[in-house]
Amino acid sequence: MPIDIRLEVASLPEGALCAMESALSCALRLEGAPMDSVMSLLITDDAAIHAVNLSMRGVDAATDVLSFPSVQFPPHTVYSRLRPRLPRQDGHPFLGDAVISLPRAQAQGREFGHGVNRELAYLTAHSALHLMGYDHIEDTDKTLMREKERDIMEQIGLYRDEELLDKALKAMEMSYSPYSHFRVGACILGADGRAYIGANIENASYGATICAERAALSRAVVDGCRRFTAIAIAGDEPAWPCGICRQALNEFSDDMKVIVGTKEGIVGVMKLSELLPHSFGPAELGVKA
Numbered sequence: 001m002p003i004d005i006r007l008e009v010a011s012l013p014e015g016a017l018c019a020m021e022s023a024l025s026c027a028l029r030l031e032g033a034p035m036d037s038v039m040s041l042l043i044t045d046d047a048a049i050h051a052v053n054l055s056m057r058g059v060d061a062a063t064d065v066l067s068f069p070s071v072q073f074p075p076h077t078v079y080s081r082l083r084p085r086l087p088r089q090d091g092h093p094f095l096g097d098a099v100i101s102l103p104r105a106q107a108q109g110r111e112f113g114h115g116v117n118r119e120l121a122y123l124t125a126h127s128a129l130h131l132m133g134y135d136h137i138e139d140t141d142k143t144l145m146r147e148k149e150r151d152i153m154e155q156i157g158l159y160r161d162e163e164l165l166d167k168a169l170k171a172m173e174m175s176y177s178p179y180s181h182f183r184v185g186a187c188i189l190g191a192d193g194r195a196y197i198g199a200n201i202e203n204a205s206y207g208a209t210i211c212a213e214r215a216a217l218s219r220a221v222v223d224g225c226r227r228f229t230a231i232a233i234a235g236d237e238p239a240w241p242c243g244i245c246r247q248a249l250n251e252f253s254d255d256m257k258v259i260v261g262t263k264e265g266i267v268g269v270m271k272l273s274e275l276l277p278h279s280f281g282p283a284e285l286g287v288k289a
Contacts, residue, residue, distance in 0.1 A: 073133035157193015
């Protein structure tokens with residue numbers, strides 16, 4: 001197991017450990033570190049992490065995560081450049097120790113709107129990068145570390161709403177809309193973490209036009225994805241899904257999050273079930289989607 005975890009809290013949210021281990025495994029792979037490397041992780045509360053922060057760093061405050069690498073890297077040097085020999089613990093290369101405050105992770109997950117499991121995975125990735133020499137004190141180092149964190153979270157399929165909207169905005173640039181000049185892009189997120197983009201494709205017959213949401217959905221379904229957690233829709237103006245698109249999306253996931261925005265940012269987030277109440281779907285025909 002890549003994470004040697006100890007709990008000083010009652011329990012972890014369901015699915016949290018899997019997300020955290022995925023984040024660590026992805027960090028190891030991207031950095032070229034041994035895939036059987038282990039990090040020791042303590043999940044605790046604000047009071048305990050405050051005490052560790054004070055005793056180890058002289059900082060009299062609680063924080064979200066602390067990291068203590070087993071190897072001290074020279075400034076501006078990371079694992080992939082130095083490739084040091086890691087000490088071993090129980091036969092595995094040992095990255096070091098980390099401490100995460102669960103209450104702080106829960107609060108930040110609510111604040112950013114992406115939930116506690118995504119936040120715990122992010123903090124695990126953040127800590128793993130620290131254990132492999134990354135830092136964020138200087139601007140150049142911070143930029144490199146943030147890019148690495150973003151790569152990890154995207155590769156394990158844990159996107160923030162703003163990141164999905166950014167993909168939808170890029171898809172919007174590929175819109176074929178010579179008649180309405182109303183460009184729309186979409187990015188749909190599968191339950192397995194895969195993301196698919198689409199743009200509206202207009203047709204001279206008008207009726208053959210396909211919306212961005214269904215273009216993205218079609219790509220996903222053809223690729224074998226059948227369950228979805230979110231879709232972001234971008235337009236030059238806010239573009240909530242039309243009735244046909246709501247019905248098409250409902251075929252596969254009636255509880256997905258619908259994120260609508262423009263280049264200025266997110267303008268609204270709703271559940272599909274709120275946009276299509278009392279819906280008719282596979283269950284009404286006795287079919288399990």
